[in-house]
Amino acid sequence: MLSRTKYYLLLYREFIKTCFVEAMSFRLHFVLLIIMDLVFYASVFASVDIIYQHVETIGTWNREQLMFFVSFILSVNHLQMSLLANNYWELSLLIRQGGLDFLLVKPASSLFSTFLRRISAGSTLLFLVPWSCMIYFGNKLGFTWHAWVILPFLVLLAFMLTGLIETIISCAMFWMLEGVGINFLRMQLQQVARWPDFIYAGFIRKILTFFIPVLLIYNAPSRFLFDFHDWLVMVGMLSAVAIGWVVLFFLWKLCLNSYESASS
Amino acid sequence: MITCQGLYKNFKTYQKEPGFAGTLKSFFKREYETKSAVKPFDIEIPEGEIVGLLGPNGAGKTTLIKMFTGIVVPSGGTVNIIGFNPAKRDRRYRKKIALVMGQKSQLWWDLPAMDSFQLLQRYYEIAERDFKKRVGELAELLDVQKLLNVHVRKLSLGERMKVELMSCLLHKPEVIFLDEPTIGLDLIAQRNIRQFIRDYHHRNHCTILLTSHYMADVEALCSRLVFILEGEKRFDGDITTFSNLLGSEKNVVFDFENSVEEHPLLIPFDPHWNDDHTRVELRIPHNRLKEVTVQILECLPVVEFNTEKLPIERVMKTVMENPALLESAQREN
Amino acid sequence: MLKWWQTIKVHWSNTLVYRVNFLLMVVGPVLVFFFVKVSLWYSIFEGNTEIRIGNYSLSDMLTYHLWTMIIMLISRSYNFGKLSEDIRLGRVSTYLIYPFSLWEFQATNFVSRLLIQIFIALFCLFILMTTFSQYFNNFEAINLAKGLLLAVVVSVFWFSLQYLIGLLTFWLEETWVIAVIAETAIQLLSGNMIPLDLFPEWAARLLDYTPFPYVTFVPVKMIMGSGGDLLTALGNLVFWILILNLIILFVWRKGLKLYTGAGM
Incomplete structure (x- = not known):
């Protein structure tokens, strides 16, 4: 178990190294990625303001609460953009052009190689922006030290939940002629998840909380941080993560069984 | 050791009627059809052997390889390769095999090959000292020492293939699957790759299963040949038996000074002309080769001629037109 | 004329083959965005029909976003990816030989897509008009006609912009980053999220010197009967489209020189 963990950590370190070396040969793209994220941050904050x-x-x-909520979203989104997003875009190519074949014959988990291989080097550098906003607005809201200690874990948990949901959705690419549309679906769900859950009407809110739990991703941690009495949402979130892992493992097996591999 | 019994694979494909109306119709209702890529297939390959899998495009060679490597899950039948069922995708199994595909690359396009190798080192948990030694050996054998720090996208196809082969051999696989390793390469590069595979096999005694549609690959490397047609095994045996299928005929090409009319002398030997009738290809039985050639040289304005064995395209074409040949050859074998 | 018609038919055929993708990429985002905005604004007004924010009552705001959706459905285009691919795979040289120029090819694609999008927009409009007739009592047919005319012109603007971004493939490995930057900025600055008359005074005034208001805000206002003079709006739009196309011409010439020079 321990040696396996070490194996994957070393492998991941190699992924990071490879992606950074690669990104350095496309400097303009690297800079544009940073600009893209900054424009996105600015537009979200401006809208709320x-x-x-x-x-x-x-x-x-109130304003501070929503601003904190937005900062929280952006920190999670930052992780998602740096560590996962590129892999989803590449998956449709991997399936269509058969590059997945090589990942499948490697002696590592194919799930690991498929969804964690591509790291967006440009995006990783930007973590300072959302985190400083989060600290600024958390401070204004008078967060206690409990909240500060728990905050990084909540960001990671939210990242895990969004990653699970998006990975599960991306699996649909195995059954489609063209996977790009699925990426758009993914982005639409992100769009929906980026607002407080109370803006949605009852029935849709229930579906988006219990069935495709995108509304839990940012809402549950924020509500818990604003008021620790609201712990029930965290139970919901933890169970969503647990169920997500089970579904993903099952689904991935199904995907590989039906993978036909491009003929040339 | 590779064995499989009754192994088969079916794919579902979707049909569309032509034209806009057909598209509109299939938007709402799609009809699927089952296509069998590999029909029940048996094979047994002892340890350390190189076997060539030959067949035209779409015959099922690649699908077979993909079932052996655990990429595609078979629709039925059993496979056992060095004690594993590939479809289970056991990690220990994956550590012992390698897959090279001539048409795809596992190297990172925008990085020097060495970076990809280091990633593979982690994947296969190769100790640093072994890794260095291995890279040194293989690079020397393939003569690519200078290419390892060049971006892969800047390599020629032949160079890339060498580096590609190298990347698959770093972990000393016991079983190697080579899917069209020489496709698209020029003749010299093809020869280099073949030479390397032969040397490598000689030194390492691994089992190699090779697919190709170049006869030369198979001739140079394999003593045993398996011929597949439409997903079925049609021949399995000695390579000389297969090349003698069409009798002992030679392929002779004559180039003429100027355009030549059909000549009664040529007709019995299945002439294939080029467009301006300055070159003809004939199939001449071995025992009449000398006599016929001399006659042609006398009667026609020949500037050049040469003989070669029948190219695989023509053997396959003949075999496909007349499958009975295969059955008789199989019986003899 | 016949070849145009043929190309249009082929394009429709292609669109329909990737049916799910088409829905997910073109129709989905607009509908989801509409849904999110309606939920958000409903929640901001707390469902209260008496309150006014700026000049907007709840029903004004919902009507505003409804027309935004229709304008988006008609005018948005997503062609930069196709052009990028053509350039990267060297297909541009085939167009240089064909009697059918790259420009003509792109333009037919534009026309066929526009026709599909107009059809979808009208279909949505019909559904909405029958189900939410209460939001449609105070508009005049002539204003709707003016607005839709503007929307068609706006689609030329989007098309030109996307074309320009696609052309950058001559210099950039990946152009999608620029497309996303443009999209994020335009979404906010054209009043797609928040009507421009709710922006701070200085920002709104600044925006008057840019093409952004004409992309969404002005056409919507036109339909709602307070968009001012049609000719002024049209003049402004055409002015910006001309500028875009001059840049395109310049970039295209530069790019082609690079392209033929490199012998790609």
């Missing part, structure tokens, strides 16, 4: 110039609260949340 403009709305709060006209109202005091949205639902029960």
Whole structure:
């Protein structure tokens, strides 16, 4: 078990190294990626700010709460963009052009190689922006030391949940002629998840909380941080993560069984 | 040791009627059809042997290899390779095999090959000292020492294939699957790759299963040949038996000074002309070779001629037109 | 004329083969975005029809976003990827030989896509008009016609922009980053998320000197009857489209020189 963990850590270190070396040969792309993320951060904060110039609260949340919520989203999104996103885009190519074949004959978990192999070197550097925003607004909200200790773990947990959901969705590419549309579906779900859950009407909120639990990703941790009495949401989130892992392992087996591999 | 019994694979494909109406129709309702890529297939390959899997495109060679490597799950039948069932994808099994595909690359395109090798070192848990030694040996054998630090995208196809082969052999696999390793290469590069595979096999005594549609690959490397047609094994045996299928005929090419009319002398030997009738290819039985050639040299304005064995394309074409040949050869074998 | 019609038919055929992708890439995002915005604004107004934010009552705001959706459905285009691929795979040289120029080919694709998108937009409009008739009582047919005319012109703007981004493939390995940057910025600055008259005064005034308001805000206002003079709006749009196309011409010439020079 321990040696396996060490094996994967060493392998992952090699992934990181390879991706950074590769990114350095495309300097302009590297810079553009950073600009893209910055524009995205700016547009999200600006939207929320403009709305709060006209109202005091949205639902029960005031400006600081929503701003913290947005910063939390961006920190998780930053991890997702750096560590996972490229792999989803590449999966459709891997399947269509048969590059997946090589990952399948390697003596490592194919799930690991398929979804963690590509790291976006440019994005990794930007973690400072969302984290400083999170600290700034957390401070304004008067977070206790409990909240600060627990915060990094909540970011990781949210990252895990979003990763699980998106990976499960991406598996659909195994049954499609063209996988790009699935990536758009993924982005639409991100779009929906990026707002407080109370803005959605009852029935849709239930589906997006219990069935495809995208609303839990950012809402559960934020609500828990605002008020520790709201611990039930965290139970929901933890079970969603657990179920997600089970579903993913089962589904991945199904994918590999039906993988036909491009003929040339 | 590779054995399989009754191994087969079916694929589902989707049919579309031509034209806009057909597209519109298939938008709402798609019809699927089952296509069998490999029909029940038996084979037994002893340890240390090199076997050539030969057949036209789409015959099922690659699908077979993919079932052996655990990439594609068989629809039925049993496979046992060095004690493992590939479809179970046991990690220990994957550590002992290697797959090279002539049409795909496992190297990172925008990096020097050495970076990809280091990644493979981690994948296969190769100790640093073994790794260095191995890279040194293989690089020397393939004569690519200078290419390992060049970006892969800047390599020629032949160079890339060498590096590709190297990347698959770093972990000393026991069983090696080579899928069209010489495809698209020029003749010299093809010869180099063949030479390397032969030397490597000689030194390491691994089992190699090679697919190709170049007869030369198989001739140079394998003593045993398996011929597949439409997903079925049609011949399995000695390579000389297979090449004698068409009797002892030679392929002779004549180049003429100028355009030549059909000549009664040529007709019995299945002439294939080029467009401006300055070159003809004939199939001449071995025992009449000398006599016929002399006659042609006398009667026609020949500037050059040469003989070779029948190219695989023509053997296959003849075999496919007349499958009975295979059955008789199989019986003799 | 016949070859145009043939190309259009082939394009439709291709679109329909990748049916799920088409829905996920073209229709899905717009519908999801509409759904998120409606939920958000409903929640901001707390369902209260009395409150006004800026000049907007709840029903004004919902109507605004409804028309935004229709304009988006008609005008958005996503062609940069296709052009990038053509350039990268060296297909541009085949167009240089054909009697059918690259420009003509792209333009037919544009027309056929526009026709499909207009059809989808009208279909959505019909559904919405029958189900939510209460939001449609105070508009005039003439304004709708003006707005839709603008939307068609806006689609030329989007097309030109995407074309320009695609052309950057001559210099850049990956152009999608620029496409995403443009999209993120335009989404906010064209009033797609928040109507521009709710922006701070200085920002709104600054935006008047850019093409952004004409992409969404002005056409929507036109339909709602407060968009001002049609000719001014059209003039502005055409001006920006001309500028874009001058840049395209310049970039295309530069790129082609690079392309033939490199002997790709």
